[in-house]
Amino acid sequence: MDIRILRYFLAVAREESISHAAKALHVSQPTLSRQLADLETELGTTLVIRGNRRISLTEEGHFLVKKAKEIVALVDKTEANFKQPIGSVTGEITIGAGETEAMGLIGRSLHSLLTEHPGIRFHLYSGNADDLMEKLDSGVLDFGLVIEPTNKEKYEYLHLPAVxxxxxxxxxxxxxxxxxxxxxxxxxxxxxxxxxxxxxxxxxxxxxxxxxxxxxxxxxxxxxxxxxxxxxxxxxxxxxxxxxxxxxxxxxxxxxxxxxxxxAGLNLIWKKHGMHSAAANTFLDHTRRTIHAKKEDPEG
Missing domain, CATH: 3.40.190.10 (Periplasmic binding protein-like II)
Known part of the structure; x- marks a missing residue:
């Protein structure tokens, strides 16, 4: 399955029109229609229902949209983390979190990180623990901030000094x-x-x-x-x-x-035995320092 074709499919799903998607992608409408038909043949299922004015997704199409977004995001993140000049740390970090005031501590860590490494970009995803762990397991997220307990067989973690x-x-x-x-x-x-x-x-x-x-x-x-x-x-x-x-x-x-x-205690978790980018490892270092500073000065 070609990543370019997945991007084409996501454009069609977003625009709800093959002609509009073709214009946005700067390809011809016949080319896009053929690529979409080839994708359906490859997967052995119908992904879209073609109407007079707009297309709609089948159940399989909705499923592929969800998975394609995760695949494309993972590819984009991987490419971004390889595009770093020698001697500097750049790249992207993806962090998922539920609603908690403890995100302020993560923000303090990110501020320190970006001051030292302005080439790093972060992306935040809001969701509950079930959502976050699904995305951690698939590799879409690097880190998740979740309330305890944590499955210590699946995830490494840092305990935050926040309740x-x-x-x-x-x-x-x-x-x-x-x-x-x-x-x-x-x-x-x-x-x-x-x-x-x-x-x-x-x-x-x-x-x-x-x-x-x-x-x-x-x-x-x-x-x-x-x-x-x-x-x-x-x-x-x-x-x-x-x-x-x-x-x-x-x-x-x-x-x-x-x-x-x-x-509820809070942990920053990441997938056990996972390979982290230089940006993600540097974020972890800064977060450990932020946690240590918070423990030394709880009012700070």
Missing amino acids: DTWGVLMRRDSPLAALDTITPEDLANHPLILSRQTTVDNELTGWFGRDIGDLTIVGTYNLLYNASLMVKEGIGYAVCLEKIIPTPEDGELVFRPLNPGLH
Whole structure:
């Protein structure tokens, strides 16, 4: 499978038109149509349904779009990491993370890195732990910032000197807002909006003392911002990490920590036995230094 043809296919999927994609790619429409047909023949499946005005993807086409994006991103990253002048460190680093204030520490490391090596570029991907680990395993991501626990058989890791606190995001006028902390009994029979992360299910099951499926769950979220809008509409209470959504004193929402307290340690992980570029290795060195400095001066 030719990487150039995958780029052609992604252009067709993006433009939803072979003629528009051909214009964007600076190739003739017959050439692009032939290349697309050859790709379908090679894979033994139909990827697009050709309409009068636009094309649509088949189920197999949608699957290939996802995989082709990962393949093209990996090729582009690999090429970029080979294009570095002798004696300098350049290239690209891809970092995935969930929503956490600890990204500030990663930002501090990146600032130090880019000051010393301005030829390096970084790319951030936001997602939950399940998304990140899939992309780490495929090589699309170099690093992932995830809450504990970490599968230490599959991943190397750096433990960050940061802890996230679990609690409940709710409307300021909700009955539970008068409480300082939230117990499992307080949430009984209230509509809940929970994270979709597998590891979160395990942690919350232990805290609630019952199976997640026994709770009144009205919805789930991947990233918290959109869930916070559902909370504002009075749909339910979002169980989440602190400080991701601002809760000013005059705002509509408030955050209350869980009781007993539930806290999440954070690890920067990467695939075990994986080969890193010079840029990625240099980022690791700077991150270790940043962690050491944070431990020496917690207020710094």
